[in-house]
Amino acid sequence: MAPASGLEMTDAYYPGHDPIDFYGNGGFRFGEMSHQGAILFLPSGVHRWDVETVNALTTDHFEKLLAESRDIELLILGTGNLIVPLAQSLANHIRQAGIKLDIMDTGAAVRTLNILLSEDRAVAAALFPVS
Template sequence: MRLNEVVFTDAKPVEGYGPGFFRIGGQVIRGAVIAGPKGTGTWGGYDDTAALLDLAGQIDVLFVGTGPEIAHIPDDLRSTLEDAGIGVEVMASPAACRTYNVLLSEGRRIALALIPV
């Protein structure tokens, strides 16, 4: 069997979350967060499309966590991201964290945008 080391660039896994915060790569971030190949930081929510569009060409899929329950994201946000070549998967934030961690461990080209639970 051959094993390959996975390189995450600056992407770090989600280690935990709770009311109003996420812990990613040892860093606690309060409020909405974005994580991916450029690292982890705060996110301005659905109106902050620039931060998400900066990921174009670096990722194939963006997981959008909509808080404690799954909800629709604005249609114009989805259209803008898809027009930029970014696939969008919407789910509740806990599910988005789990899915992101699994695919990150596989070395996939992904990012995460989360609304707190």
């Protein structure tokens, strides 16, 4: 909370499952909205994902994902401009929840997500922005 201005920071959240219309310039556009930074695309909707790089990821960054694991068959991890491997311990953490993991660059991840959404598949995505 920022007492001087009266502004309260909330968890940025969009409850829809609209395809991603645009990615680039450090953000994403979906459902007539836009977001700068990383996002988690979950069954409950699209959430702000407060992480800067794949190498900064910890198990805490996947709490929301794992809370919805019963409704997720596949997690697509879009790692930015290049494919960046996920630490084996984190990959195992996700797989132990019964979620398959596919890692790709963000462009391929967005395209794959949109196709799987059109097929009504149980998919989630964790997407890092590209410039």
